[in-house]
Amino acid sequence: MAGDTPASTARDTHDGTHGTVGAAEPRGSAGGWSRESFVEEIGLVWEGAGSSRMDGRVIAYLLITDVPYVSSAELARALQVSAGSVSLSTRRLVEAGFIRRHAVPGERSHYFRVDDDVWGSFLAGERRHLDRQEQLATQAISLLGPEEQAPRRRLTNMRDYMQWVRNSHHDLLTQWQKFRSQGPEEQDDTAAVEPKAATPAADEEMHGRLSATLNPALARRLVPDALWATVEPLLPAGSANQRAAFAAVVYVLTSGCGWQQLPAQFGISHSTAHRRFTAWSKADLWQRWLDAVTEADGDAADLAWCAVVVETAASRQPGSGG
Structure with missing residues (x-):
């Protein structure tokens, strides 16, 4: 594919996994449910919530595929969409903190991955957007004259709301990390990463x-x-x-x-x-x-x-x- 180096071609061809969603792993087919179904259903959930369906499909694919990182070309092939659609979607998801860009030394292609705790990463990253909106509200208030009380109330509420949500996100992230540390799955992960043996x-x-x-x-x-x-x-x-x-x-x-x-x-x-x-x-x-x-x-x-x-x-x- 255009822009790929021999190194990326090597990874694409050795396991033959990137023609369909999750092909690197056996699919569950009970009741017609499959990895492809998961990707499409997550896309519909995101669309129903007012977000981009394509964004939901991209993050679902990255969540369920068992490879460390995926190129934009691989995403386009697997999801059967244009390279432009993938580019717009991955840009939005990176900015929102859902996925991360991944650099491969010596390659020009764009690669993407998700953290194991993608939702915690999102909570941490979204505070940047809240900070920016609070800053804009504050700047807008400075433009108002003393007689413009209605827009002042609206913009003050905007500024205060962003500050309140940001503080709430901090509390939520703390609570989430505490919850994960107490859950059985996290205890298993901790045992795998931090062995007690000396x-x-x-x-x-x-x-x-x-x-x-x-x-x-x-x-x-x-x-x-x-x-x-x-x-x-x-x-x-x-x-x-x-x-x-x-x-x-x-x-x-x-x-x-x-x-x-x-x-x-x-x-x-x-x-x-x-x-x-x-x-x-x-x-x-x-x-x-x-x-x-x-x-x-x-x-x-x-x-x-x-x-x-x-x-x-x-x-x-x-x-x-x-």
Whole structure:
């Protein structure tokens, strides 16, 4: 597709998942319900609430797809809409705080992702719009003369309402975070990301039981089979969950997120992922991997993606300034 680099083409073609909504995962079909149904129904809900139906479809797709980030071209293909529709919708959703832009080193294509807690992110981001409206109301009041009491009342109410809602959002966000911390699902996520074990061996044992949660299609998307075949012999023997750990590190490197933002679905704690990355960097794994892929003379897209990962790994190493 226009504007894509070999690296993006590599990720698009290795798992063949982007022709339909959620094709990377098995669909539930009981009663005709499917991932496509979820996307369309969310679109209708948003439309019924006075928002854009397309916005609802985009966020629903990003919520239910099991890939770390999706390009605007992939969204257009999956949702069967024009690139212009996707561009307008993603711009609105980014501004509203529902989705985030995602930069892939060396690529011009636009990528998007959602946080696990998209609704908390929305609450936090919407305060910017409330601040702006309060500021505009205050500026408008300064334009009024002393005799213009009616518009003064309306604009004063606008200013005060925005301030009240902003403060309420802060309280809501605090309450939501407290609620999540007490819920059973959040307790499971906390166990996955912050293990109680104090030793690396116990940490590996705990996350070894969780590694089955990583969707194989996601691992292949981040580290295609051909690339895994070249890097596996270079990894130290004896460590558990090698591919899940490597995919997790690649995700952090290419997504631009912090180590503590590593999703629990990888089955690897952020501390384990960072420890592996540090050890592999000290062993010069990244350059040796690139050399092995180059010598294998394989697919050009694989080589381009490997080069992107290696370049980003170099920038994230201590002392690199990245």
